[in-house]
Amino acid sequence: MSSTATVVTHLQSLLEGSTSERTALATSVLPALLDSIAAVASALKAAHHVALAGGTNAFGDDQLNVDVIAENLIRESLARCRTVATASSEEDPIERSVSSVSASSPETYTVAFDPLDGSSIIAPNWTVGTIAGVWDGATAIGSKPADAQIVSVLGVYGPRTTALVALRVPGTRAVCIDLGYTDTTKTWEIVHPEVKLATESRTKYFAPANIRAAAEFPSYNNLISHYITTKYTLRYCGGLVPDLVHILTKKHGIYLSPVTATSKAKLRRLYELCPVGLVLECVGGKAVDPVTGVSVLEMPLADTDERGGLVCGTAEEVDKAMDWLSGRAGN
Amino acid sequence: MSSTATVVTHLQSLLEGSTSERTALATSVLPALLDSIAAVASALKAAHHVALAGGTNAFGDDQLNVDVIAENLIRESLARCRTVATASSEEDPIERSVSSVSASSPETYTVAFDPLDGSSIIAPNWTVGTIAGVWDGATAIGSKPADAQIVSVLGVYGPRTTALVALRVPGTRAVCIDLGYTDTTKTWEIVHPEVKLATESRTKYFAPANIRAAAEFPSYNNLISHYITTKYTLRYCGGLVPDLVHILTKKHGIYLSPVTATSKAKLRRLYELCPVGLVLECVGGKAVDPVTGVSVLEMPLADTDERGGLVCGTAEEVDKAMDWLSGRAGN
Numbered sequence: 001m002s003s004t005a006t007v008v009t010h011l012q013s014l015l016e017g018s019t020s021e022r023t024a025l026a027t028s029v030l031p032a033l034l035d036s037i038a039a040v041a042s043a044l045k046a047a048h049h050v051a052l053a054g055g056t057n058a059f060g061d062d063q064l065n066v067d068v069i070a071e072n073l074i075r076e077s078l079a080r081c082r083t084v085a086t087a088s089s090e091e092d093p094i095e096r097s098v099s100s101v102s103a104s105s106p107e108t109y110t111v112a113f114d115p116l117d118g119s120s121i122i123a124p125n126w127t128v129g130t131i132a133g134v135w136d137g138a139t140a141i142g143s144k145p146a147d148a149q150i151v152s153v154l155g156v157y158g159p160r161t162t163a164l165v166a167l168r169v170p171g172t173r174a175v176c177i178d179l180g181y182t183d184t185t186k187t188w189e190i191v192h193p194e195v196k197l198a199t200e201s202r203t204k205y206f207a208p209a210n211i212r213a214a215a216e217f218p219s220y221n222n223l224i225s226h227y228i229t230t231k232y233t234l235r236y237c238g239g240l241v242p243d244l245v246h247i248l249t250k251k252h253g254i255y256l257s258p259v260t261a262t263s264k265a266k267l268r269r270l271y272e273l274c275p276v277g278l279v280l281e282c283v284g285g286k287a288v289d290p291v292t293g294v295s296v297l298e299m300p301l302a303d304t305d306e307r308g309g310l311v312c313g314t315a316e317e318v319d320k321a322m323d324w325l326s327g328r329a330g331n
Numbered sequence: 332m333s334s335t336a337t338v339v340t341h342l343q344s345l346l347e348g349s350t351s352e353r354t355a356l357a358t359s360v361l362p363a364l365l366d367s368i369a370a371v372a373s374a375l376k377a378a379h380h381v382a383l384a385g386g387t388n389a390f391g392d393d394q395l396n397v398d399v400i401a402e403n404l405i406r407e408s409l410a411r412c413r414t415v416a417t418a419s420s421e422e423d424p425i426e427r428s429v430s431s432v433s434a435s436s437p438e439t440y441t442v443a444f445d446p447l448d449g450s451s452i453i454a455p456n457w458t459v460g461t462i463a464g465v466w467d468g469a470t471a472i473g474s475k476p477a478d479a480q481i482v483s484v485l486g487v488y489g490p491r492t493t494a495l496v497a498l499r500v501p502g503t504r505a506v507c508i509d510l511g512y513t514d515t516t517k518t519w520e521i522v523h524p525e526v527k528l529a530t531e532s533r534t535k536y537f538a539p540a541n542i543r544a545a546a547e548f549p550s551y552n553n554l555i556s557h558y559i560t561t562k563y564t565l566r567y568c569g570g571l572v573p574d575l576v577h578i579l580t581k582k583h584g585i586y587l588s589p590v591t592a593t594s595k596a597k598l599r600r601l602y603e604l605c606p607v608g609l610v611l612e613c614v615g616g617k618a619v620d621p622v623t624g625v626s627v628l629e630m631p632l633a634d635t636d637e638r639g640g641l642v643c644g645t646a647e648e649v650d651k652a653m654d655w656l657s658g659r660a661g662n
Binding site: 041044045046047048049121122123124125126127128156157158159160161162180182183184189191208211212214215221224225228229230231232233234235236237238242245246248249250 | 372375376377378379380452453454455456457458459487488489490491492493511513514515520522539542543545546552555556559560561562563564565566567568569573576577579580581
């Protein structure tokens with residue numbers, strides 16, 4: 001086990017007071033996810049020949065050799081967890097059995113993950129990430145994410161290997177911690193014990209995803225013009241994990257991925273929107289559906305293939321962006 | 332020496348036919364730069380506590396602890412080269428003596444480098460880079476970069492450690508090679524023996540730097556609108572090295588950093604514009620000054636502190652962007 005004892009002890013202390021048993025979550029499930037992130041980082045480092053694996057995944061995306069490697073490393077790691085009943089991923093979006101958890105077990109989880117988010121920026125060697133959500137129970141389908149998804153983990157593969165762990169477990173305080181991995185010692189350490197967005201920011205950042213949608217969506221186009229004329233700083237790498245981590249590190253920002261008639265919803269609720277939503281709510285931000293304006297965690301999950309748009313970041317920036325996108329402002 | 336014999340042998344073969352002696356360039360100077368890139372990558376991996384070093388550099392930028400570490404690692408590596416007379420850097424922009432190269436030496440170089448470009452995106456763990464140019468002679472000042480700067484090296488620190496080496500040595504064919512480093516074996520390998528931009532591209536990319544300048548520069552604002560309405564894909568991380576590497580990997584793209592009255596030229600000619608310009612010209616692209624439209628390598632270098640704007644990427648995209656920025660199109 002490469003996860004450091006210090007991190008596990010800290011996770012246990014954060015979970016004290018939980019209304020139900022969470023020992024396996026802190027000592028087995030989260031360490032397994034952190035171990036697999038370290039393993040994926042190590043595999044990526046040597047993957048100089050990024051190539052198509054020859055197929056497409058269930059969503060029609062081209063599959064890269066590194067997608068397949070990451071998928072396998074995470075599944076192997078989860079297979080060691082006796083409380084993970086099922087797991088599903090963006091590469092294989094079916095909740096498949098992992099362990100036979102007995103009906104009397106005080107803890108039973110399903111893990112939903114996107115093994116390597118940001119395929120298009122892997123070849124140019126830009127930062128990419130892993131996204132994972134841990135849900136209470138043996139299935140996520142039919143649950144309300146705001147209640148059932150209790151933990152989310154973002155692995156960040158850049159010059160360093162880092163991870164954000166957001167916990168919102170009934171009976172405990174919601175929190176997001178920032179961890180760093182050192183491969184020479186094979187240990188994770190706590191870099192920031194609590195990540196929080198700021199209420200004020202000298203520099204304002206915007207990340208307009210799917211900017212091509214602005215060509216046929218005047219409200220989005222007007223909002224982008226508004227950011228430019230009011231001198232927001234543009235940072236948009238096109239990877240959901242690094243774009244989100246930028247907001248968390250700068251403590252300010254707005255990420256927009258609106259949906260139009262011709263530019264369909266692309267982000268997966270189970271593998272992308274729900275874990276990202278939990279992180280943002282734990283740091284004091286918001287993550288809402290651009291059509292309804294409601295938290296992406298509110299609506300029950302209908303199936304593993306559900307998709308949506310996303311407006312997330314600093315709470316007041318999300319509110320302002322929704323005013324523009326809905327036509328209440330600036331048009 | 333961590334640089335692989337294969338890479339050195341390849342560099343020697345590329346330099347065959349040179350009008351003057353280049354043995355030290357292939358076997359000492361370039362290996363030293365590649366070694367230092369590997370060392371910087373290793374230092375960054377463990378740098379979880381990115382912090383201000385407490386000072387500012389000669390350009391008034393805040394200096395980070397990792398900037399100082401990278402600067403020292405590169406200088407230590409260069410100190411082993413008997414043909415490098417002087418070196419200067421963005422952190423210490425004075426051509427300081429490195430080795431006493433005798434007047435009869437067939438090779439004498441000065442190296443100009445930006446040890447860690449992209450300070451603002453180091454904390455969020457985004458890809459950053461090192462930029463270095465190798466110039467014939469003991470000083471770059473007064474030379475015409477197009478003639479005197481014969482090699483440029485970009486180190487890329489992301490999930491992998493990679494490097495681009497562009498060579499334009501009199502008597503040889505201009506070429507840009509893509510290298511990858513594997514830390515478990517401490518070796519560099521050739522990933523792509525020749526990087527070239529494409530003449531046609533299905534997806535078109537744009538990277539608008541300094542987008543706040545568009546607020547007071549209608550031509551720039553109009554050009555950005557043009558990219559949006561004609562459905563270019565936005566990729567802009569705000570690091571010159573990763574933004575450039577994105578263009579080279581996708582074989583298409585345009586990077587814009589215009590200059591306005593209130594938004595001054597920020598990029599350093601010696602440490603940023605000249606090395607980037609050489610890479611782009613070696614891959615069949617262009618890198619021009621946004622005011623004059625002339626190659627950034629054309630005008631003799633007046634001093635180490637000269638700055639400018641930049642429009643670079645696919646040749647026809649550069650021409651089109653200059654038409655818009657100069658008011659010849661779209662206004």
